[in-house]
Amino acid sequence: MVIAVDAHKLAYMALPKAGCSSVKEALARLDPSVNLPAEKDVTLYTWHDIYPTARFRPHRFEEFGDYWRFCVVRDPIKRLLSVYTNRVLQFGDLRNSIKLRDGRDWLPNVPREPSPDEFFQNLEVYKQAASSVKHHAIEAWLFVGRDLNAYNKVYKTEDLGRLAYDLSLLTRQHVDMPRRNTSETKLSIDDLDGKTIDAIRPFLEGEYDFLSEFYENPLGPRRHASCAMPIRRVS
Template sequence: MDHMCKSVRLHTKMIRVEAHKIAYMALPKAACSSVKKALAMIDPAVDVESLPETKYEYDKWHSVYPTQKFRTYRWQRNIEKDWFGFAVVRDPVKRLMACYTNRVVERGELKNSRNLKNGTYNLPVEPDPDFFFQNIDTYRKAASSIKHHAMHTWLFTGPDLSVFTKVYTTEKMADLVRDVQDWTNAPFEIGRENTSSMRLTLDDLKPETVKALTPWLCLEYGFLINHYSKRPAQLQAF
């Protein structure tokens, strides 16, 4: 595991397991609930049994390890050696679709938006996927939860993924499990937290909706070119 011992620049709000010298930069809708729970289970600083109950079971892991946006000055100021620092990224289409299926449909979070309740933004709180994605920029302004879960990857990971010891895709979580087990010489398991029961793909959206999302998605695929080199065929048409 010598390759894991390169210097890792750590964000002050990066999730850290001091006992094992592990650091994790969480990305919303990229298995972060599952990874946070797994880390909490091996973190001696977390008393899992005493955590308060939450409406959604997986929310407790976010109370232990809040997800924070990247800040350049913190990143540059905090450098640790001999830590295993990692991030998990997700296919941009799947991550964006999950923002709708999980936050809008399953959790109904638009109903709690003060800006929508008071009429600051005249938008439905139960939009169909086409209306939601065609108006996603306004929904981001109207609801902080949507903004948080539909922001570009680099706003959470930072602009340079090479600073991490390893970057995993959600399709390669088994590799993360193996590497953390090797690093800690202890059991480490990642389950599936906060999974959406509803599935949504670009094929389910109208062509004009896909066209509206294409600029945002192309920026994401450009940033993640080393991890998701093949863009969906639907994006090639625009």
């Protein structure tokens, strides 16, 4: 589903855990077709109810060829780690998982309140156990498409201020870009065990390859599991 503001001919493809709550709010406040609730009734979910996030569909995207099309991407490590700090710790998606609670036979026995290492070493299991985890922890191209050259502009989450400025120019309205749904707990790649990094390395390598124009992969070459792994701190 393309998030379109027809009045201003804007088209946005949302990537989960890449500033989409902030961008959706900014667009909703610009969109004259949106009936906003009273401010006292606004929650984080308001923006996602107005503009649901959906996977990329080429034929849908092509319908907006004369719109100003944009997306926002995020450093793959930070995006993946935020699945744990935000969805697992902050929102309790695994504590609330019916599949984990009921002990489905086809699911391996994993903790409902895992440590970061337990979570990422069993990420594929947790993606099966909670659809929200899967939604936030799958490849970026599934939401923004494989060809980033199809966009008028691709922003990094570090550049949301620039996005607000550009939207102001395009709409001739003042645009705020408040930071929404930020994780309350911070987690670094340095906090993970070497085996955990090896478990998520294939996913991250694919993500960094896809976003190589925007982010450099900070992980060194893969080494034997028994060896210490050099890790450059992610700032």
